[in-house]
Amino acid sequence: MMSVQGSVLSRVVREQLVKGGYVQGKTCLRLLIILAVFCCTMPVSAARDDWARPFPGHRVIGNLYAVGGYDLAVFLITTDQGHILINTGLEDSVQMIRENIRSLGYRMQDVRILLSQQAHWDHTAGLAEIKKATGAQMWATQKDARILEDGGFSDPHFGGQVSFKPVGVDRTLTDGEVISLGDLRLTVHEHPGHTEGSSSYSMVVHENGKDYRVVIANMGTINQGKKLLQEPTYKGVAEDFASTYRKQKAMTVDVWVAAHGSQYGLHKKWQPGQPYDPSTFIDPEGFKMAVEALEKRYAKQIKAERISMESR
Numbered sequence: 001m002m003s004v005q006g007s008v009l010s011r012v013v014r015e016q017l018v019k020g021g022y023v024q025g026k027t028c029l030r031l032l033i034i035l036a037v038f039c040c041t042m043p044v045s046a047a048r049d050d051w052a053r054p055f056p057g058h059r060v061i062g063n064l065y066a067v068g069g070y071d072l073a074v075f076l077i078t079t080d081q082g083h084i085l086i087n088t089g090l091e092d093s094v095q096m097i098r099e100n101i102r103s104l105g106y107r108m109q110d111v112r113i114l115l116s117q118q119a120h121w122d123h124t125a126g127l128a129e130i131k132k133a134t135g136a137q138m139w140a141t142q143k144d145a146r147i148l149e150d151g152g153f154s155d156p157h158f159g160g161q162v163s164f165k166p167v168g169v170d171r172t173l174t175d176g177e178v179i180s181l182g183d184l185r186l187t188v189h190e191h192p193g194h195t196e197g198s199s200s201y202s203m204v205v206h207e208n209g210k211d212y213r214v215v216i217a218n219m220g221t222i223n224q225g226k227k228l229l230q231e232p233t234y235k236g237v238a239e240d241f242a243s244t245y246r247k248q249k250a251m252t253v254d255v256w257v258a259a260h261g262s263q264y265g266l267h268k269k270w271q272p273g274q275p276y277d278p279s280t281f282i283d284p285e286g287f288k289m290a291v292e293a294l295e296k297r298y299a300k301q302i303k304a305e306r307i308s309m310e311s312r
Ligand SMILES: [Zn+2]
Pocket: 040, 041, 118, 120, 194
């Protein structure tokens, strides 16, 4: 649907590596996270292979599990009253998600609530099938609900055609709302911009006698070709992104994950076979840096659009 090519990514990576002198360890990881964050939902070749690639399910922390593929992240939050599943990946990812859930000792049919982070087909295409198979309810923010229900047709950026199987939304979520299931309390955060109804979710996980503030973040990445000021992709998109960066910078985060594994440095933080350790995904600095990097990129685009508008 769009044509951002791998060459652009590799050029950016090359430039950054040369500029940064290819530093080791955590700095390197952060650099990779920042680069990956820029490339979210780059809907074609660069990331496509990684989108369809399976990946083992694993425990992130406490009752939060990653059950998606190599890059398209899907999260399972378990409770004794059934589970919550966030995102799906592509349409043919459903079997892999089911197997990942099973490998962790849970069952897809025990999913009670389906959530999404952004109504883009690479994260929503399996929702209709999973809803049908499990009888789970689909809950979403009002603005993403519209897109989920029309299969992406009314998406202001990628719309005009149906890009995934429409899914009925049973309940509308609002900013600050707390979803309760069993003893789970999951807070909804509207973080719009990437889509009009993009959302993150947060909870506190008790593990080894400690409390960890965990966020499943939807990052404010700006898809290629999106316009912020000049004939904006949708009315208010610039303000939406700005509010998202502001809100995310104000969050206190111990552990974070995001809609793409590459965005939160999944493959640097965890490799298949690695035993569970609650500290694996602790990365407050990485979250802050990732948000700031996106905000910088946003400011650059705003500036460029202003200059172009003034010169007209
Ligand atoms: Zn997206």
